[in-house]
Structure formats: structure tokens, C-alpha cells
Amino acid sequence: MWKLALFLIATFASAQNYDLLIKSGHVIDPANSIDARRDVAIKGNTIARVAPDIPTAEARKVIDASGLYVTPGLIDLHAHVYGYSGSIFPDDTALTTGTTTVVDAGGAGYRTFDDFKKTIIDRSRTRVLALINIAGGGMTGSASEDNVADMLPDKTAAVIKANRDTIVGIKCAHFSHPGWDAINRAIEAGRLAGVPVMIDDKIFTNAGRHSREKLLDRMRPGDLHTHVFNDRQLEVIDRFTGKLQPWILEARRRGVLFDLGHGGGSFLWPVAIAAAKQGFYPDTISTDLHSSSILIPQSDMPNCISKMMLLGMTLPDAIARSTVAPAKAISRYPELGTLSEGTLADIGLFALRDGVFAYKDAWQKKMLGTKKLECVATIRNGRLVFDTEGRGFPEWTTAGDYTVIP
Numbered sequence: 405m406w407k408l409a410l411f412l413i414a415t416f417a418s419a420q421n422y423d424l425l426i427k428s429g430h431v432i433d434p435a436n437s438i439d440a441r442r443d444v445a446i447k448g449n450t451i452a453r454v455a456p457d458i459p460t461a462e463a464r465k466v467i468d469a470s471g472l473y474v475t476p477g478l479i480d481l482h483a484h485v486y487g488y489s490g491s492i493f494p495d496d497t498a499l500t501t502g503t504t505t506v507v508d509a510g511g512a513g514y515r516t517f518d519d520f521k522k523t524i525i526d527r528s529r530t531r532v533l534a535l536i537n538i539a540g541g542g543m544t545g546s547a548s549e550d551n552v553a554d555m556l557p558d559k560t561a562a563v564i565k566a567n568r569d570t571i572v573g574i575k576c577a578h579f580s581h582p583g584w585d586a587i588n589r590a591i592e593a594g595r596l597a598g599v600p601v602m603i604d605d606k607i608f609t610n611a612g613r614h615s616r617e618k619l620l621d622r623m624r625p626g627d628l629h630t631h632v633f634n635d636r637q638l639e640v641i642d643r644f645t646g647k648l649q650p651w652i653l654e655a656r657r658r659g660v661l662f663d664l665g666h667g668g669g670s671f672l673w674p675v676a677i678a679a680a681k682q683g684f685y686p687d688t689i690s691t692d693l694h695s696s697s698i699l700i701p702q703s704d705m706p707n708c709i710s711k712m713m714l715l716g717m718t719l720p721d722a723i724a725r726s727t728v729a730p731a732k733a734i735s736r737y738p739e740l741g742t743l744s745e746g747t748l749a750d751i752g753l754f755a756l757r758d759g760v761f762a763y764k765d766a767w768q769k770k771m772l773g774t775k776k777l778e779c780v781a782t783i784r785n786g787r788l789v790f791d792t793e794g795r796g797f798p799e800w801t802t803a804g805d806y807t808v809i810p
């Protein structure tokens with residue numbers, strides 16, 4: 405009898421309760437105030453347990469994360485995966501950078517959202533959410549983006565209400581005519597649907613508009629001002645005094661959110677450095693990733709985080725602004741942005757490399773840094789989808805079984 409009992413105990417102890425175990429990594433999960441060595445166990449597509457030591461015998465597959473940081477899958481609040489001429493299919497650029505959720509910033513309008521869903525959202529392994537453009541034809545050039553007659557709050561709100569699982573807000577950008585028509589209509593649609601509006605800076609908005617009025621009088625708490633470190637027209641820093649514009653701080657106090665939106669033209673070292681010295685960092689870190697910004701400026705999420713660290717931000721703070729903060733901005737917290745037990749397993753594994761690294765801004769000036777965050781592996785919906793060091797794979801042997809590919 406005692407033999408049977410021992411057998412049962414041994415069987416129970418070695419039972420493989422988990423499908424995947426991320427072992428010996430340093431977990432940064434700001435939403436749960438974790439910044440420590442932890443193991444993360446996954447069952448199916450769900451985070452089952454986070455604890456200091458989970459035995460490897462309890463998992464069917466183990467990823468050795470020693471020396472790596474383990475974070476919630478990053479959320480890129482401003483990317484371009486549809487509509488815009490430089491848009492990129494997300495899996496190739498997001499999943500290779502620990503980014504498990506991208507929010508397309510205005511590629512589709514109410515007329516084109518169904519096509520966006522069919523051709524990109526439903527075909528991506530990356531979770532793709534959308535800020536729908538107030539312009540009905542989406543981000544397809546001035547014929548659409550300046551066409552006030554087709555900026556229809558009721559129709560835009562109706563498409564949002566019919567697609568709440570994927571549409572998380574509204575985008576208003578590139579409006580080149582005088583006046584407030586585009587912004588007013590975007591905010592009206594946001595009011596009708598109960599979602600935030602992301603508004604670009606004022607590159608093309610010289611006529612009849614001022615950032616101060618935009619930020620303090622038009623934008624609501626929870627609305628997002630993107631491209632925060634683009635300062636060609638005095639958005640953030642007073643050019644003569646080098647000080648933060650007072651209305652920027654006032655807008656932050658009101659609850660307006662400031663998003664990085666790095667992109668190909670919207671991140672300038674002099675602005676970012678001056679703002680950082682005065683303690684002003686973006687609330688959310690995002691890439692504005694497209695076919696131009698991905699190459700020379702290298703605006704993917706780990707590079708944006710590395711640049712923020714070069715400006716003095718700590719890694720845990722940068723992870724918070726790339727996970728829980730964007731999740732909250734689009735009302736997807738606590739569903740997204742954490743490693744809480746019971747949530748979907750979207751996870752990034754990163755190395756923080758030492759060396760000399762060049763970080764370029766939009767004017768292609770570089771700053772040298774000594775740290776670089778690099779994605780080593782990505783787990784999306786419980787599955788290992790990217791693993792550059794093969795940490796989740798055994799070495800091959802001549803005796804190995806190649807008849808079954810896992």
C-alpha cells in the first residue's frame with residue numbers, strides 16, 4: 405500500500421501541469437509591482453503561475469531565461485499596418501521585437517475598416533487593434549485626410565460600436581486646411597462612441613490653430629497627443645528659453661496623454677533631452693513604425709525604450725510606459741499589459757546588452773549609448789513565436805526523432 409502511495413505522490417509531483425515554463429528570468433511586471441527573479445508558467449494560452457521557483461518537471465517545455473528580462477508583451481500604441489503607403493505587415497516587425505499588440509494609428513476610416521479587418525487584423529498573429537481615422541477613407545493622402553465632408557462622427561462612431569473588440573479609439577492627423585473641423589469632428593466621434601482620440605502635432609496645421617488651444621480647450625482627459633518630441637513648431641519646448649511650454653504641463657495635469665510616436669520625423673534629440681532634463685517623459689512609448697522609420701531611425705519598441713533609457717528613464721519605468729500605460733490608455737487594462745495569473749500569455753524576453761550603440765533621431769543625428777535592449781524571444785497567446793537564441797529548443801542529436809515536428 406505504501407508503495408502505491410509513494411508512486412501516486414511521485415506521479416503527482418512530476419505531473420506536467422504546465423505547457424511552458426519560463427525559467428530563471430528577471431520579471432518586470434510594473435502593474436503587479438514585480439521587479440525580481442521569477443518563473444512564469446503557462447497553461448494553454450494563459451499565464452497560470454508566477455512564482456520564485458516552479459520546478460521544471462512540472463512543465464512540458466522549458467525556456468531558459470537566465471540573464472534575460474521577462475516582461476508583459478509590449479503594446480505599441482502608434483503603428484502603421486494598413487492604409488498608409490508605408491504600412492508594414494505587423495508579424496514581421498512586432499513579434500521579432502517582443503511587441504504582441506500593435507495599435508494601427510488611423511490607417512482605416514469608417515469606409516475601409518472592414519477591408520482592414522479582413523486583410524490584416526484577421527490574418528495577423530500579432531494582436532492588431534485600431535484607432536480609426538476620422539477621415540472616411542483613412543490615411544491615404546490629402547484627398548482623404550483633408551476631406552471634411554467625409555469626416556462623419558455618427559458613421560465613425562457606428563463602426564466603432566460594431567467593432568468594440570478591435571477599435572479602441574480615433575485618429576486625427578495630417579489635416580492641412582485652416583480651422584478645427586477635423587479635430588472637432590474626431591472629438592465628437594470620440595464622445596459619441598466613448599473612446600479617446602489620438603491627435604498628431606501641428607506639422608501641417610499652421611493656419612488658425614495653436615497647440616495651446618488644442619491641448620487645453622479641445623482635447624479631453626484621456627485624449628492622446630502623439631509625436632511629443634517633434635518640435636518644429638514649438639509644441640513642447642520654448643525655442644528661446646529652452647523651457648517646457650507651460651500649457652504642456654497644464655494639459656498633463658488635465659489628463660491629456662503624451663505619446664512618443666517616434667516615426668521617421670518626430671523624434672529630435674534637442675527636444676527630447678531638454679524635456680527629459682525637466683522631467684517630462686512621454687506617458688506612452690510608441691514607434692510610429694512604417695517603412696521609413698524602421699530603417700535609419702530604428703523606431704521599433706526596444707530601440708525606443710533604449711532611447712528613453714539614454715534620456716534617463718529606468719528600465720522598469722520604460723516597460724511600464726510600454727505595457728500597462730498604453731493598456732490603460734485604450735481601456736484594455738487589466739486584460740492586457742500585465743503578467744497577472746489568469747491573463748492571456750503575451751510575453752517578451754529581452755537582453756540588456758552592454759557596448760557602444762548609436763541611436764539616431766529624425767534629423768539623423770546620433771547619440772551614443774552603452775545599453776541596448778534587444779528582444780530574444782516572444783510568446784504570443786501562449787505560443788513561442790520568436791526565439792533568436794533557441795532557448796526553447798533542445799540541441800539536435802543523431803538519435804533525435806525527426807519524424808514528429810513539435
Ligand SMILES: [Zn+2]
Binds near residue numbers: 482665667692
Ligand atoms: Zn503615424
